[in-house]
Amino acid sequence: MxxxxxxxxGLTLLILAMAAWTIAVRDTFASVIGFVTYGLLLTLxxxxxxxxxxxxxxxxxxxxxxxxxxxxxxxRLRSTESASRTERPSVLTRTLAAVLSAAVTAALAICVLxxxxxxxxxxxxxxxxxxxxxVGNPVTAVLLAYRAMDTLLEAIVVLLALVGVWSLAHxxxxxxxxxxxxxADPDGILAYFARVMAPVGIIVGIYIFWxxxxxxxxxxxxxxxLAAMWLLVIGAGLAHLPPVSQTWLRVLLVAGxxxxxxxxxxxxVTAEAVFAYPNGYAKPLILAIEIALMPTLVLALxxxxxxxxxxxxxx
Amino acid sequence: MSPSxxxxxxxxxxxxxxxxxxxxxxxxxxxxxxxGGGNAQRVALATLAAGLAIAIAIANAxxxxxxxxxxxxxGWMPPLGVALRADGLSVVMLLTVAVVxxxxxxxxxxxxxxxxxxxxxxxxxxxxxxxxxxxGSLNLVFVSGDLFTLYVALELLTFAAVPLVSxxxxxxTVRSALRYLLYALLGxxxxxxGAVLLYGAYGTLDIPLLAARVRPEPAxxxxxxxxxxxxxxKTALFPLHLWLPPAHAGAPAAASAVLSGLVIKGSxxxxxxxxxxxxxxxxxxxxxxxxxxxxxxxxxxxxVVALRQTRLKLLIAYSxxxxxxxxxxxxxxxxxxxxxxxDSAMAVNGGMLQAISHATAKAAMFMxxxxxxxxxxxDRVADLRGVASALPMTVLAFALxxxxxxxxxxxxxxxxxWLLISVAITTxxxxxxxxxxxxxxxxxxxxxxxxxxxxxxxxxGWNPKTTVPRYQQAAVLALxxxxxxxxxxxLCPVDVTQIGRTVSRNTVLP
Amino acid sequence: MNGPTLFGLCAAAxxxxxxxxxxxxxxxxxxxxxxxxxxxxxxxxxxxIARRGAAVGMGGDPxxxxxxxxxxxxxFSATALAVALLLRLFDxxxxxxxxxxxxxxxxxxxxxxx
Numbered sequence: 013m014x015x016x017x018x019x020x021x022g023l024t025l026l027i028l029a030m031a032a033w034t035i036a037v038r039d040t041f042a043s044v045i046g047f048v049t050y051g052l053l054l055t056l057x058x059x060x061x062x063x064x065x066x067x068x069x070x071x072x073x074x075x076x077x078x079x080x081x082x083x084x085x086x087x088r089l090r091s092t093e094s095a096s097r098t099e100r101p102s103v104l105t106r107t108l109a110a111v112l113s114a115a116v117t118a119a120l121a122i123c124v125l126x127x128x129x130x131x132x133x134x135x136x137x138x139x140x141x142x143x144x145x146x147v148g149n150p151v152t153a154v155l156l157a158y159r160a161m162d163t164l165l166e167a168i169v170v171l172l173a174l175v176g177v178w179s180l181a182h183x184x185x186x187x188x189x190x191x192x193x194x195x196a197d198p199d200g201i202l203a204y205f206a207r208v209m210a211p212v213g214i215i216v217g218i219y220i221f222w223x224x225x226x227x228x229x230x231x232x233x234x235x236x237x238l239a240a241m242w243l244l245v246i247g248a249g250l251a252h253l254p255p256v257s258q259t260w261l262r263v264l265l266v267a268g269x270x271x272x273x274x275x276x277x278x279x280x281v282t283a284e285a286v287f288a289y290p291n292g293y294a295k296p297l298i299l300a301i302e303i304a305l306m307p308t309l310v311l312a313l314x315x316x317x318x319x320x321x322x323x324x325x326x327x
Numbered sequence: 328m329s330p331s332x333x334x335x336x337x338x339x340x341x342x343x344x345x346x347x348x349x350x351x352x353x354x355x356x357x358x359x360x361x362x363g364g365g366n367a368q369r370v371a372l373a374t375l376a377a378g379l380a381i382a383i384a385i386a387n388a389x390x391x392x393x394x395x396x397x398x399x400x401x402g403w404m405p406p407l408g409v410a411l412r413a414d415g416l417s418v419v420m421l422l423t424v425a426v427v428x429x430x431x432x433x434x435x436x437x438x439x440x441x442x443x444x445x446x447x448x449x450x451x452x453x454x455x456x457x458x459x460x461x462x463g464s465l466n467l468v469f470v471s472g473d474l475f476t477l478y479v480a481l482e483l484l485t486f487a488a489v490p491l492v493s494x495x496x497x498x499x500t501v502r503s504a505l506r507y508l509l510y511a512l513l514g515x516x517x518x519x520x521g522a523v524l525l526y527g528a529y530g531t532l533d534i535p536l537l538a539a540r541v542r543p544e545p546a547x548x549x550x551x552x553x554x555x556x557x558x559x560x561k562t563a564l565f566p567l568h569l570w571l572p573p574a575h576a577g578a579p580a581a582a583s584a585v586l587s588g589l590v591i592k593g594s595x596x597x598x599x600x601x602x603x604x605x606x607x608x609x610x611x612x613x614x615x616x617x618x619x620x621x622x623x624x625x626x627x628x629x630x631v632v633a634l635r636q637t638r639l640k641l642l643i644a645y646s647x648x649x650x651x652x653x654x655x656x657x658x659x660x661x662x663x664x665x666x667x668x669x670d671s672a673m674a675v676n677g678g679m680l681q682a683i684s685h686a687t688a689k690a691a692m693f694m695x696x697x698x699x700x701x702x703x704x705x706d707r708v709a710d711l712r713g714v715a716s717a718l719p720m721t722v723l724a725f726a727l728x729x730x731x732x733x734x735x736x737x738x739x740x741x742x743x744x745w746l747l748i749s750v751a752i753t754t755x756x757x758x759x760x761x762x763x764x765x766x767x768x769x770x771x772x773x774x775x776x777x778x779x780x781x782x783x784x785x786x787x788g789w790n791p792k793t794t795v796p797r798y799q800q801a802a803v804l805a806l807x808x809x810x811x812x813x814x815x816x817x818l819c820p821v822d823v824t825q826i827g828r829t830v831s832r833n834t835v836l837p
Numbered sequence: 838m839n840g841p842t843l844f845g846l847c848a849a850a851x852x853x854x855x856x857x858x859x860x861x862x863x864x865x866x867x868x869x870x871x872x873x874x875x876x877x878x879x880x881x882x883x884x885x886i887a888r889r890g891a892a893v894g895m896g897g898d899p900x901x902x903x904x905x906x907x908x909x910x911x912x913f914s915a916t917a918l919a920v921a922l923l924l925r926l927f928d929x930x931x932x933x934x935x936x937x938x939x940x941x942x943x944x945x946x947x948x949x950x951x
Contacts, residue, residue, distance in 0.1 A: 062896025132530020133890030
């Protein structure tokens with residue numbers, strides 16, 4: 013057994029133990045903390061799987077923003093904890109669930125052990141076309157050239173989820189401000205931390221976004237970090253979220269997908285198809301799309317964490 | 328690459344329309360979101376007109392060429408790139424959804440207008456944005472040729488549909504929406520798991536390429552089981568139907584029409600696409616029989632529970648549970664035909680007709696129930712007196728839509744059941760015919776009860792709570808008539824649904 | 838046994854764990870966590886498959902890696918919507934349960950065991 017495999021086995025056991033604990037622990041808050049830890053451990057697996065782009069995404073989004081969302085919810089729901097524990101499923105339900113889950117796991121394990129060797133891969137095809145996209149990071153080429161439609165739709169997914177979250181406002185609060193639950197003292201330790209941390213985080217976020225064309229990183233990872241920094245500043249009481257009726261907010265939210273659509277259709281005239289880029293202009297156009305998507309994603313991701321508008325709109 | 332495969336990887340004339348069918352509704356949603364308020368409704372209505380025109384143009388392109396309409400996005404060939412493809416099945420669904428959405432859009436103008444004096448109101452804005460989002464997502468489900476793009480489509484559909492359930496903000500509807508979301512998320516993640524297994528085993532997510540590569544082996548069986556199970560949870564096939572009645576009955580009428588008439592057809596269509604196009608060489612008759620058995624249980628349970636409902640909207644929602652069952656009877660019938668060396672088109676057409684007639688009829692029924700509620704201030708089945716005199720067009724629409732659900736001639740439901748029953752007899756699977764007949768009988772009882780109750784004269788001096796605009800009644804009646812006259816599809820000279828379906832034809836041949 | 842296969846098996850187990858948690862835990866927030874664990878299992882399986890496809894100097898097949906990024910973003914959006922629904926439910930009455938409005942049938946159908 014090599015050292016690398018020993019590390020992998022240790023990591024696997026740790027992750028499985030963490031997942032099991034997250035599921036089994038009685039206290040919901042503890043479960044959420046378990047889940048966040050689990051997310052950070054997964055990040056290490058992504059590094060071991062030679063997927064640094066995914067590792068960044070998982071750390072920023074799976075661990076960071078999802079963690080913030082779940083911790084916030086668990087903290088608010090604490091008072092209902094004891095009441096909700098009384099409804100427990102019967103032994104029969106639990107047995108059936110265990111049998112079903114074990115069957116799914118067994119079936120998947122059989123599939124994993126029978127995966128074809130050599131593995132089918134699109135890496136050579138992606139590499140062969142990389143030159144015509146002008147970008148150096150093949151993951152970025154997949155996201156913005158080969159499968160640009162998926163990425164456009166994904167940005168729309170995020171916006172649609174935001175519309176869904178906002179739809180849960182009370183009618184009287186419509187158009188108003190979403191509120192992060194923070195009771196931070198503007199001179200307290202959190203505010204101090206935010207003042208120091210936010211500028212660093214913003215630089216890191218922009219850097220990760222900027223290098224994404226050629227190295228691991230990109231708009232989703234960069235946007236997530238920037239969104240987290242914005243939330244940190246707001247949580248520390250140093251800034252406020254904008255009201256959802258603000259026109260500039262809505263313009264920025266839709267600008268990314270709309271620019272993407274416009275550049276996509278321009279391909280019809282300048283190249284041979286929608287979402288095709290003219291020769292030699294692929295990289296600047298890809299960068300233009302990414303720059304337009306950036307504010308959309310930062311705002312949408314942060315506002316998804318912030319939740320539905322709660323305070324009355326400005327008069 | 329075989330000639331038939333390479334033909335599916337060339338952009339055809341009219342292929343660009345497929346991109347428009349997806350992106351025009353979404354662009355409408357984005358633009359409506361910026362302008363907000365009453366402008367969102369104007370943008371939405373303009374988009375509805377444009378979308379209907381696009382759907383008709385795609386149908387025309389398909390009929391003219393006699394071949395599937397294809398668009399290669401960005402010029403990147405699958406498996407590296409993704410393709411959009413519309414065969415006969417896709418086009419029929421595109422048209423149906425366009426017509427039903429337009430009907431709902433006309434109806435909803437009265438319920439979701441932004442009140443004068445208010446810059447923007449929550450429910451109207453959200454409704455119009457989500458209506459467009461549902462449309463774009465459904466079109467994507469119908470024309471996407473890539474299993475991962477289809478996953479994104481399923482999630483788009485979920486995120487558009489769930490907030491429609493809780494649009495009025497009552498606690499019970501928020502709870503129904505959360506329950507629906509959890510079922511739907513489990514469904515999509517199981518679907519994605521199946522897609523991941525397929526990529527691991529075959530190195531592509533493109534439907535025609537997969538169809539050529541998939542072999543009966545553990546990875547394909549596991550993928551089939553996971554994806555179909557996930558889609559059944561989203562379609563609410565018995566016994567995964569528990570989320571549906573409260574969600575569909577609690578939403579505002581126009582939203583119920585979207586959810587019950589259209590949204591569940593998206594996941595059903597995808598299940599059918601996988602079954603016939605991707606896994607044609609993997610599926611077995613026992614597997615198909617299992618699906619149909621669940622469908623039969625849905626028909627019986629859904630209809631019996633519908634009979635016991637005291638509220639009209641819940642009755643209609645349980646009727647949806649039953650009607651979903653019919654959609655799954657086609658699977659063993661098609662497989663039965665194929666194993667006998669016959670063309671499975673008749674069974675597939677029966678299923679498609681059932682989907683179309685239910686989409687139109689159920690949208691009409693929920694909107695009719697909405698008008699009844701507006702007029703009476705309640706929707707208790709026991710106390711519908713006076714409705715027929717106040718809303719004659721609406722009661723007629725309800726009766727016509729009901730006739731289509733029961734399967735009376737010349738309705739679409741009749742033709743659908745006639746096709747399915749004929750195939751059941753041809754392939755010696757008479758028990759499915761029996762289930763359909765019993766289901767029709769049960770359906771006729773509750774449709775009859777509702778219509779008779781509405782015909783009772785009102786109390787002396789009773790007046791409608793609110794007067795319903797005539798255009799709302801007309802929209803409901805128009806959709807009901809679509810369903811009722813759909814049986815005329817039998818006169819269609821060409822078998823539209825089978826245009827461009829090379830994949831399933833291959834499997835039919837011995 | 839190599840790294841990708843090991844992580845693939847780990848993914849299979851995670852899907853099972855998450856599924857069990859989603860079905861058995863009655864609290865909606867715990868169900869949301871269960872869904873996220875299933876999701877991460879699916880993503881990990883895809884990651885293992887991507888790693889197996891390493892070729893032409895790339896550490897893994899970039900197509901699944903790109904799809905994973907999309908998948909993670911979509912899963913986050915789903916979690917945000919679910920949490921928003923849950924918190925709205927909490928604001929309305931403080932009763933955070935998925936059981937329907939009729940508690941009597943609940944107690945008769947499902948007596949509190951142990």
